[in-house]
């Protein structure tokens with residue numbers, strides 16, 4: 278397999294990995310990303326971390342089939358526990374999971390000393406992107422770039438971050454939409470938020486019909502809808 282065979286989603290993740298990187302791909306079902314990047318000559322070393330045995334074996338098989346056992350190590354491990362100090366990892370990719378899980382993997386990695394704070398993080402949450410941005414903000418990471426893409430009727434965001442000495446505070450609106458995505462407002466962004474608007478309006482209608490209206494949730498949704506309306510019209 279080569280880089281061209283990756284999904285568009287994983288290609289965008291791979292594009293954010295610097296040339297010559299020592300990569301840890303966490304949640305590396307099939308090891309597709311590290312294998313494609315290694316075959317393309319883009320990375321120099323990789324660790325694939327997988328917590329579930331089935332995908333772990335698939336990753337092992339893929340690496341062996343590609344003749345990359347000397348350059349890619351596959352480890353059965355929970356989150357960043359797959360990383361050892363001697364790996365000298367400088368880039369971490371975590372793709373295809375929920376934002377809450379990605380944030381908790383990073384938090385555990387920080388607590389357990391597996392995240393040095395020097396790595397470039399390339400994160401692709403399937404949902405709950407706000408949780409990822411909130412964690413990055415809390416830990417003093419700068420969001421360097423953000424991408425948004427549509428593939429197979431789904432919309433994905435890719436967030437690239439690095440810890441910086443000067444902390445740039447994001448507003449709640451930037452956390453919600455993504456600072457770069459909001460500044461750019463490309464066609465996929467507009468499509469995503471039109472869809473979200475429809476979904477939230479439906480939920481709001483249902484909540485307002487409830488016997489006991491959950492005021493806190495209703496106000497939260499109203500606030501989000503106001504932000505979305507503004508983002509879509511300005």
Ligand code: SAM
Nearest residue numbers: 303304305306326327328329332355356372373
């Ligand atoms: N990263 C690949 C991609 O984007 O196509 C695979 C995504 S797959 C949906 C998510 C993978 O993450 C699963 O194989 C799952 O077992 C693994 N995973 C979930 N939680 C994990 C954790 N805490 N540590 C390591 N792997 C994890």
